[in-house]
Amino acid sequence: xxxxxxxxxxxxxxxxxxxxxxxxxTGFVMAAxxxxxxxxxxxxxxxxSLYLAMTRWDIxxxxxxxxxxxxxxxxxxxxxxxxxxxxxTLYAVFSxxxxxxxxxxxxxxxxxxxxxxxxxRSIYYxxxxxxxxxxxxxFRWIFGTQYGLLNTVLGMLGIEKVSWLGNPNIVLISFxxxxxxxxxxxxxxxxxxxQGVPTELYEAAEVDGxxxxxxxxxxxxxxxxxxxxxxxxxxxxxxxxxxQTPFILTDGGPADSSLFIVLYLYRNAFQWFKMGYASAIxxxxxxxxxxxxxLVIRSSQAWVYYExxxxxxxx
Amino acid sequence: xxxxxxxxxxxxDAVQKLIIYAVLVAGAVIVLFPFLWTFSTSLKxxxxxxxxxxxxxxxxxxxxxxxxxVTDRPFGRWMLNSLxxxxxxxxxxxxSCSLAAFAFSRLRWPGRDxxxxxxxxxxxxxxxxxxxxxFILFKELGWVNTYFPLALPAWFARNAFYVFLxxxxxxxxxxxxxxxxxxxxxxxxxVYWRIILPMSKPALGVAxxxxxxxxxxxxxxxxxxxxxxxxxxxxxxxxxFMDETxxxxxxxxxxxxxxxxxxxxxVFFFTQRYMIQGVVISxxxx
Numbered sequence: 200x201x202x203x204x205x206x207x208x209x210x211x212x213x214x215x216x217x218x219x220x221x222x223x224x225t226g227f228v229m230a231a232x233x234x235x236x237x238x239x240x241x242x243x244x245x246x247x248s249l250y251l252a253m254t255r256w257d258i259x260x261x262x263x264x265x266x267x268x269x270x271x272x273x274x275x276x277x278x279x280x281x282x283x284x285x286x287x288t289l290y291a292v293f294s295x296x297x298x299x300x301x302x303x304x305x306x307x308x309x310x311x312x313x314x315x316x317x318x319x320r321s322i323y324y325x326x327x328x329x330x331x332x333x334x335x336x337x338f339r340w341i342f343g344t345q346y347g348l349l350n351t352v353l354g355m356l357g358i359e360k361v362s363w364l365g366n367p368n369i370v371l372i373s374f375x376x377x378x379x380x381x382x383x384x385x386x387x388x389x390x391x392x393x394q395g396v397p398t399e400l401y402e403a404a405e406v407d408g409x410x411x412x413x414x415x416x417x418x419x420x421x422x423x424x425x426x427x428x429x430x431x432x433x434x435x436x437x438x439x440x441x442x443q444t445p446f447i448l449t450d451g452g453p454a455d456s457s458l459f460i461v462l463y464l465y466r467n468a469f470q471w472f473k474m475g476y477a478s479a480i481x482x483x484x485x486x487x488x489x490x491x492x493x494l495v496i497r498s499s500q501a502w503v504y505y506e507x508x509x510x511x512x513x514x
Numbered sequence: 515x516x517x518x519x520x521x522x523x524x525x526x527d528a529v530q531k532l533i534i535y536a537v538l539v540a541g542a543v544i545v546l547f548p549f550l551w552t553f554s555t556s557l558k559x560x561x562x563x564x565x566x567x568x569x570x571x572x573x574x575x576x577x578x579x580x581x582x583x584v585t586d587r588p589f590g591r592w593m594l595n596s597l598x599x600x601x602x603x604x605x606x607x608x609x610s611c612s613l614a615a616f617a618f619s620r621l622r623w624p625g626r627d628x629x630x631x632x633x634x635x636x637x638x639x640x641x642x643x644x645x646x647x648x649f650i651l652f653k654e655l656g657w658v659n660t661y662f663p664l665a666l667p668a669w670f671a672r673n674a675f676y677v678f679l680x681x682x683x684x685x686x687x688x689x690x691x692x693x694x695x696x697x698x699x700x701x702x703x704x705v706y707w708r709i710i711l712p713m714s715k716p717a718l719g720v721a722x723x724x725x726x727x728x729x730x731x732x733x734x735x736x737x738x739x740x741x742x743x744x745x746x747x748x749x750x751x752x753x754x755f756m757d758e759t760x761x762x763x764x765x766x767x768x769x770x771x772x773x774x775x776x777x778x779x780x781v782f783f784f785t786q787r788y789m790i791q792g793v794v795i796s797x798x799x800x
Contacts, residue, residue, distance in 0.1 A: 219622075225702040226623030233614035233633070233677060236670025240648060241636050247647035258650070305541065308534050321786055322542045325549075328782045328789070331731035332749045333775050337552050339756075340764055346564055348551045380545070384793060391794030440640055443733040447753065464642055469738055474646055481642040488640050 251478035258472050269479035280480070282455055283463040287439055290371060290459070294378040295434035299427060302385025307415065309386070310393040320390065327384035335447035338377050339364070342448070364449050367456035374444065374457060385430050392423040424503040428495070435491050439484065460484055549775075556580070556769035563764050579769040588744055589770050592751035593777075599664050599736075599747060600729045606669030607676055607725050608718055614671050615680035616706045620692060636674045641734075649738055663739045664732070664747075673728075676721045679792070683717035684710060720792035723785055730778060748774050 227234075252269055256262035273280050305323055309316055326334060341348040342363035350360045363373040400418050409417065420427075442461040445451055451458035451466075460480065468477035550570070555563060557575045584590040617623070618630050652663040671677055691713075692705045700708065711718070736747040746754075752774060755767035782789060 222621050222702065223623040226617045226621035226626060229613040229617035229621070229702070229706070230623075230626075230629070232610040232669065233671035233674070234629070236610070236667060236672050237632070237636065239651075240667050240670060240672050241639065241644055244644035244647035244651070245639075247650075248643055251646060258653075308538055311534065313534070313538075319538050319542060320790070321782075322545055324786075324790065324793075325779070325782075326545060328727065328778055329731075329775050332733055332752055333731065333771050336752055336756075336767060336771050337548055340555065340768065341548055341551065346566070346568065348548065348568075351568055380548075383545075387790055387793045436638065436640070440642065446733075447756075461642060465734070468646055468649075474650075478646050481640070481645065485640050485643045488638075492638065 248478045248481060251475050252482050253479075254475040255473075256475040258474055262475060265475070269476050270483070273476075273479055273483065279455060279458065279463060280460075283458045283460040286371065286456065286458055287441065287460040290374055290378075290441065291435060291438040294375045295431065295438055297375065297379050298382045298385055298434060299430055301379050301382040302430070303389050303420075303427070305382065305386040306389035306393055307419065309390055320387070323383040324387050325383065326381040327387075330381055332443055332447060334377070334381070335444045338373075339448050342373055365453055367454050370449060370453065370457045374448070377444070377448075378438075385434075388426050388430060389423060392426040393419065396422045421504050425505060428499050428503045432492055432495055435495065436488055439488055439491075552768050553772055555765055556772050558765050560763070560765060576765065579765050580773070583766055583770045583773065586766070587751070587754060587770075589748065589751055589773065591744060592746050592748040593773065595661075595745060596730060596748040599661050600726050602661070603665040603668035603729055604722050604726045606665065607671070607673060608722055610669050610671040611673070611676040611721065612680050612711060612714070612718065613706070614677045615684055616702075616710060618677065619681045619684040620689065620705075620710070621702065633674045633677060637678065645734075645738075652739065658739055659742050659745060660739075661745075664735055668725075668729075673725065676725060679721055679724075680714065680717055683714055687713055716788065716791075719785070720788050723781070723789050724792050727778060727781075727789075 251262065253266055254262035254264050255269075309319055313319070344350060344360055344362045344365060347363070349363065354360065361369065364370055396419060400422070401414055404414050404418055440461050441459045442465065445457045445459045445462050446465070449457045451462050461484070464477050464480040464484070467473045467480060554570055554572060556579055557577060558569075558572045558579075559574075559576045562569060562572050562576075614633075618626060618633075648663075652658065655662075657663050687710060691709055695705050695709055731749055732747075733749050736750050740746050740750065748770075752767065752770055755770060756762050
């Protein structure tokens with residue numbers, strides 16, 4: 200009897216608590232698709248991938264456990280891997296800052312009383328809307344040695360034909376040029392940020408006699424460092440994972456001089472069926488992205504200005 | 515500069531403006547000319563393609579390239595396949611991400627904040643880390659050469675960025691609205707469906723546009739999951755015009771490329787205000 204009343208009051212209590220509990224329950228239910236997706240498409244595969252990275256596996260026969268051998272081979276005995284690592288790093292080192300600089304320059308030009316602002320903004324953003332396969336295919340034609348647009352235009356200026364995609368020493372420059380052509384996404388983000396910089400700051404600087412350059416480097420750039428920081432991190436992540444551009448433009452050639460690291464991963468996994476080895480490459484990419492991101496985040500305390508904080512420049 | 519007398523200053527201002535316009539126009543030409551060139555090539559005969567010096571406006575024009583793209587190859591079919599995948603996965607993304615965004619922004623439940631950190635972390639995760647096991651999973655399920663691997667993850671909010679984007683927007687809607695609705699007897703699902711979603715149409719629009727655009731040009735996943743000729747997506751189908759042994763049919767490939775780009779450009783043209791807003795939000799608040 201006592202037990203029954205205890206249960207009864209417990210149940211009543213539970214019913215009284217119902218509102219909070221119902222909210223919790225609904226919260227879980229509504230987040231459930233994401234939670235399931237996270238478990239099945241992110242967390243699960245990550246664990247599996249870590250295991251696979253320690254095996255030799257061709258899909259058809261059972262995986263063979265190797266321990267850290269894949270990583271050892273990759274880091275000490277695989278010239279092609281190091282080549283792809285160097286190619287990708289070089290590309291990122293040049294294309295990311297250049298995209299930021301060009302994007303910032305364009306944004307600064309557009310952030311004035313300018314006619315047709317909307318038109319220019321849309322034009323510059325267009326490559327980012329279309330980026331990917333289309334652009335890569337377009338540039339394969341533009342970079343052509345004999346009939347390409349670029350060499351035709353240069354020819355009119357009396358410059359000799361350049362083998363944009365056929366010369367191992369030039370091919371990466373072509374990739375970087377092409378990436379600068381797509382700086383419009385950064386421009387758009389900076390333009391949004393520039394419009395948030397209080398005009399009083401510029402007025403005050405003018406009273407102090409600062410010229411355009413001083414204003415740009417002492418006010419504009421520091422004030423929008425948070426978005427520069429964002430585009431820097433994002434740029435690093437994206438450029439280290441570059442795949443379709445080299446895949447379409449050069450397929451890694453000539454002589455593997457544009458063998459980006461994800462392209463090398465793709466070959467290992469889906470052409471040579473070295474799933475274990477490819478998984479190890481994936482983890483190296485992951486760690487590399489992580490390390491670079493952490494370095495940038497660490498450094499951000501020195502150069503990113505957050506409003507209302509005392510850290511950083513100008514705080 | 516401030517020491518200059520007024521008329522002079524006006525003149526330097528005018529010169530400055532002129533330089534700015536010159537740079538802007540030059541930049542616009544550099545951006546647009548490749549598209550123009552692509553379009554021009556798409557209207558050339560094979561002989562004109564290899565003509566030196568090249569003609570910008572082909573004479574005669576060869577519009578039949580466009581019909582050949584859909585008759586020589588199933589490019590029309592590939593475009594429809596892409597459209598199908600884009601529509602199905604965009605609907606899935608909007609539903610699953612807005613549900614999660616609602617749970618993360620307007621409901622209190624244990625573990626919520628920790629899980630949100632996990633969600634943010636997944637946004638930074640390079641896709642390669644999950645690529646191979648996910649491929650194996652779908653292969654074991656017998657879903658290679660189906661559209662499940664391309665569309666299904668979207669229904670489970672696989673692109674967590676959109677949860678983040680929608681959550682940012684939901685947080686700007688006053689909680690009083692939810693409370694008022696609950697007073698009238700609405701449950702949480704009704705609050706989500708009848709109040710928050712209708713109020714978030716602009717944000718949902720931005721998310722839909724950004725995701726659809728991303729999905730339309732997705733490359734690696736369709737490349738590894740689809741290999742039957744008629745079931746390809748347009749992004750992969752474009753590649754079939756590249757032929758190392760017989761030489762590329764540039765005029766056909768460029769015609770196909772234009773066909774592939776036009777829907778995106780048209781949508782962008784009519785919705786650019788929202789799309790631009792989306793990019794700015796993701797940059798400023800990301």
